[in-house]
Amino acid sequence: MLTLILLPIIASVFTLLLPFKRVHYFITASVLVTLTLVAFSFYSSTEIVTFHLSHSMSFLIVAADVILLLYFLYQGIKFRSANVIFLSAVQLLLYGYVESIAPTGGPAEIVVDNLSKFMFLIINGVGGIIVLYSVRYMRDEPVSATKKSLFIAGLLLFLSIMNLIVCANSILLFFLLFEMTTLASYLLISFRNDTLSRANGLKALWMNQIGGVVILLGALVAIEGYGTVMFDTLLKSSGGMVLFTVALLAMSALVKGAALPFEGWLLGAMVAPTPVSAMLHSATMVKIAPYLILKLAPVLGATLLGSLLSVTGALVFVAASYLALSRFVFKEILGYSTVALLGLMMALAAIGTKESMTLAMVLMLFHALSKALLFLAAGVLEKQYHVKNIEEMKGLVHRAPKTVGFILFGFISLTLPPFGLFMGKLLAITSISSLLRERPALLIVVLSLVIGSALLVLLYFKVSSALLSAPSDILPTQKEHLPYGFSIPLILLAFYSIATAAGFIIIQGDLFIAWLALPLLLVILLPSMVQKMERYDRIQPYHCGEKELFDAALVYYEPSIRVRQIIYGGFGMLFVAVAFIGVLS
Amino acid sequence: MKFFTPFRKKSPWILHYNAGSCNGCDIEILAALGPKFDLERFGVINTGNPKQSDIFLVTGPVTYRSRERLVELYTQIPEPKVVVAVGSCTTTGGVFRGMYNVEDGIDRYIPVDVYIPGCASSPQLIIDALVKAGEILESKSKAIEKPFKLFGAIETIGNKLSRLNMAKKVHDDED
Amino acid sequence: MTWIWIVLAPLLGGLIYGGERVLRARMQRRQGPPLLQPFYDMFKLLDKRTLILHAPHALLAVAHFFVLWFTVAAIFLGWNLIYIIFLHLFAQILLILAGYSVRSVYSHLGANRELLMVVAYEPVLILVAVGFYLISGSFEITTILQGDGYWHQLPLLFVALLIIVPIKVKKSPFDIGEAHQEIVGGIEIEYSGVFYEFLYMSRFLEYLFIYSFVFLFGGESYWLGAVLVAGVFLLVNLVDNATARVHAADMVKIVYGFAMSFAIINILGVLL
Numbered sequence A: 001m002l003t004l005i006l007l008p009i010i011a012s013v014f015t016l017l018l019p020f021k022r023v024h025y026f027i028t029a030s031v032l033v034t035l036t037l038v039a040f041s042f043y044s045s046t047e048i049v050t051f052h053l054s055h056s057m058s059f060l061i062v063a064a065d066v067i068l069l070l071y072f073l074y075q076g077i078k079f080r081s082a083n084v085i086f087l088s089a090v091q092l093l094l095y096g097y098v099e100s101i102a103p104t105g106g107p108a109e110i111v112v113d114n115l116s117k118f119m120f121l122i123i124n125g126v127g128g129i130i131v132l133y134s135v136r137y138m139r140d141e142p143v144s145a146t147k148k149s150l151f152i153a154g155l156l157l158f159l160s161i162m163n164l165i166v167c168a169n170s171i172l173l174f175f176l177l178f179e180m181t182t183l184a185s186y187l188l189i190s191f192r193n194d195t196l197s198r199a200n201g202l203k204a205l206w207m208n209q210i211g212g213v214v215i216l217l218g219a220l221v222a223i224e225g226y227g228t229v230m231f232d233t234l235l236k237s238s239g240g241m242v243l244f245t246v247a248l249l250a251m252s253a254l255v256k257g258a259a260l261p262f263e264g265w266l267l268g269a270m271v272a273p274t275p276v277s278a279m280l281h282s283a284t285m286v287k288i289a290p291y292l293i294l295k296l297a298p299v300l301g302a303t304l305l306g307s308l309l310s311v312t313g314a315l316v317f318v319a320a321s322y323l324a325l326s327r328f329v330f331k332e333i334l335g336y337s338t339v340a341l342l343g344l345m346m347a348l349a350a351i352g353t354k355e356s357m358t359l360a361m362v363l364m365l366f367h368a369l370s371k372a373l374l375f376l377a378a379g380v381l382e383k384q385y386h387v388k389n390i391e392e393m394k395g396l397v398h399r400a401p402k403t404v405g406f407i408l409f410g411f412i413s414l415t416l417p418p419f420g421l422f423m424g425k426l427l428a429i430t431s432i433s434s435l436l437r438e439r440p441a442l443l444i445v446v447l448s449l450v451i452g453s454a455l456l457v458l459l460y461f462k463v464s465s466a467l468l469s470a471p472s473d474i475l476p477t478q479k480e481h482l483p484y485g486f487s488i489p490l491i492l493l494a495f496y497s498i499a500t501a502a503g504f505i506i507i508q509g510d511l512f513i514a515w516l517a518l519p520l521l522l523v524i525l526l527p528s529m530v531q532k533m534e535r536y537d538r539i540q541p542y543h544c545g546e547k548e549l550f551d552a553a554l555v556y557y558e559p560s561i562r563v564r565q566i567i568y569g570g571f572g573m574l575f576v577a578v579a580f581i582g583v584l585s
Numbered sequence B: 001m002k003f004f005t006p007f008r009k010k011s012p013w014i015l016h017y018n019a020g021s022c023n024g025c026d027i028e029i030l031a032a033l034g035p036k037f038d039l040e041r042f043g044v045i046n047t048g049n050p051k052q053s054d055i056f057l058v059t060g061p062v063t064y065r066s067r068e069r070l071v072e073l074y075t076q077i078p079e080p081k082v083v084v085a086v087g088s089c090t091t092t093g094g095v096f097r098g099m100y101n102v103e104d105g106i107d108r109y110i111p112v113d114v115y116i117p118g119c120a121s122s123p124q125l126i127i128d129a130l131v132k133a134g135e136i137l138e139s140k141s142k143a144i145e146k147p148f149k150l151f152g153a154i155e156t157i158g159n160k161l162s163r164l165n166m167a168k169k170v171h172d173d174e175d
Numbered sequence C: 001m002t003w004i005w006i007v008l009a010p011l012l013g014g015l016i017y018g019g020e021r022v023l024r025a026r027m028q029r030r031q032g033p034p035l036l037q038p039f040y041d042m043f044k045l046l047d048k049r050t051l052i053l054h055a056p057h058a059l060l061a062v063a064h065f066f067v068l069w070f071t072v073a074a075i076f077l078g079w080n081l082i083y084i085i086f087l088h089l090f091a092q093i094l095l096i097l098a099g100y101s102v103r104s105v106y107s108h109l110g111a112n113r114e115l116l117m118v119v120a121y122e123p124v125l126i127l128v129a130v131g132f133y134l135i136s137g138s139f140e141i142t143t144i145l146q147g148d149g150y151w152h153q154l155p156l157l158f159v160a161l162l163i164i165v166p167i168k169v170k171k172s173p174f175d176i177g178e179a180h181q182e183i184v185g186g187i188e189i190e191y192s193g194v195f196y197e198f199l200y201m202s203r204f205l206e207y208l209f210i211y212s213f214v215f216l217f218g219g220e221s222y223w224l225g226a227v228l229v230a231g232v233f234l235l236v237n238l239v240d241n242a243t244a245r246v247h248a249a250d251m252v253k254i255v256y257g258f259a260m261s262f263a264i265i266n267i268l269g270v271l272l
């Protein structure tokens, strides 16, 4: 446990002290290996570990919190952002009040249960790879050497924050770490320090602070009602107030998961360097949202609040997939699809049956793998080929066959059998259908699941249309040189997704599902036939007898302003409704 | 293969190209395809796509603007293939013969197998010609057939030669 | 026995396609091609010189055909309906990738439209499966075929399916995917010879795929299923002869507006 938290911190100190590229490679690689091994050994053990924080530690936490909030306030004043100033001030006041009435003692502040162990796997396995990748990525970034080291050190530090947050049992400790992830977002988004980055950083800051405020309110209600700030005690107790607390906490999850009215901060975050987008805004940090809902799910169960949350999540899934169709920046498209899939995970988690919770976890793992892969590949495109939006990607397969191969693999692993996301969706339809009779509201979830998946297919393959269009191979294809710093993380991620997919099928114990992999086998076998194709004659594409080559434009599906207003208004109302239903029940 | 050859006649798919005709013959072709004459009973489909056609149905005397397309379309039809020139102007220039902006007939550019007379030629004649074309189709081999003139050399040749040969060809040309 | 059917599936589909061409000709008071015309076409295509653009493009069509065959085999074997729908999606994606993998305008347009079609019919198909599940309690086709009463409990769902059948078999008013005079066959355009043959045969398999959904509505009485299939077959061809093609975007609107709402109303009716 301590390794998971302390090792990244130590490693980050070393990266700062020794700003040499080789050393960085060495450090990050060894951190990756150790953390993954430790996370695995944790996962395979069954014991539940608990820690009590000593008195001095608690004091440190309070101090850190106050300093953090003061820093936010200072940033708000420095960049004249009224939202940030207001929200920081509110948080400071609330925090002071909550801390003054918070009960001391009680159960352990840190509890490592099965869910946390699962999260360790995602955070360390995927996060570690991203850190390794960032070393090579940073080499081409036009900033000073110290700033590069700072960046890598920051990512490493972030790993330990994430490791800690998924086992926090005290709401106040959770609040501190939540705010620290917000801080990490803010700092890393504005890393490039131009006007756009600043503005987007501040946006991320104030939106996430709303989450902080509702967590504090939740803590307040919990203390008033039950005299505790511990998750486990709270979730075991009964009464209407529990649901209110849970509703408030779930609202913070919606904010962190960039559910629809708040998706702006996550899209803005795409101006940050790509490892940041991969780490914070798709693979690990935003996973706090489904994680939190999963933690709260035992109480949600068949309540009205649970249904409302799952409906909200499901609608986010559809709406975000739809909105993504109008975008042309590659990373923004990925960002939107992250928002969409996070919505789906929250929806599944909030249903609260054992099966659906497992599925939410499965989706989390596979989504982290695939999205990290896609983001890292996007980073390669950005650095090696200087393309950012999909219009510039026309025929890229000709210039960069390997990278495009990875991107395609990413898309396929997000949509097709036998990969995890597909399996998750498939099993989700089955399991929700069996619940339909008792809870007809879930019909909306099924519908959104189905429509949203179709829209995502449209989205991904629209993008691949730009990547793929290659001329007739009368012209020789070029060889692509992909540096090891880029290719090794990509290969690792692709390998993980294949291995976990295979593992998942085996765990299911249903050999029948393995049949589904058969068509894929066929597709894998096909490339071996490419050599045989030499004997067929080549021909130019048909262009009505013309000899010039033409290109078809990409299709965008832009919702009208009115539709946009309706979508945002609707989701705003849903967000408020969560609190409202919480109060009522 | 011997076994498959008889079936060429049974499903002749056509590509119809207008190389500057007055549309008289085109209308007759459409009439032949329509319910009354019902060319589909011979298995004919108007594909509109050279890569899947067997019979190239050309109307018009070949205007200067349409020469390159004519040749390009011809080269894109995979062998075995048959060219049918529909109407007087397609075979000899007809009423357009000797004009400054047309060539006199398509056989200056591509080899023609069946000529249909008439200005405009009738659906009955077209059906006859297609039946004849089917027979010719059966007697042809899969060897490459080239147009008489190539426009825009490389792409057009590229259509017909496998990649290796083509690379060699390009190489030789450079020397 | 089932295995023989599976092996013969493309032939069966070919017969259906040939019959359909005759039927359509008779509807237009024509004589029409012989019943075996699709097979003549296939034999002829085998005998043509094959020209390709590049290897992956050609191979993806082959993969599409085999995955589709696998899907149809899964139907005959009575597997899980949801799996089958997703397998079919997989096959479709392969085709779409093929369409995108060449630098050809028509191919791209065709692939775009194919994607739109997937977006339109996929949700309805899954809702139909959910409808079956609600009544029979299982997604397995074998179990579904043992129950009965789908016909009168899911009438609106049947109508919804009816709306998407023309999309899948590429008939007016929803034949936007190939749209012969408009985009010259769409994805099919760059194929010739043997590789076009695979696409030609996969069309037969599509017929089997979508009509087996219609067949399921018959439940345990196979006669009812056969009658339903025949009726839908006639109706679809009648509509095909009588209507013009709609705009691609309108198709999605029509399907989402009518088919989806019918399906939802029906499922809600069953639930409440």
Ligand code: SF4
Pocket: B021, B022, B023, B024, B025, B026, B059, B060, B061, B086, B087, B088, B089, B090, B094, B095, B118, B119, B120, B121
């Ligand atoms: S032959 Fe006569 S009718 Fe036919 S296209 Fe030529 S000019 Fe027109």
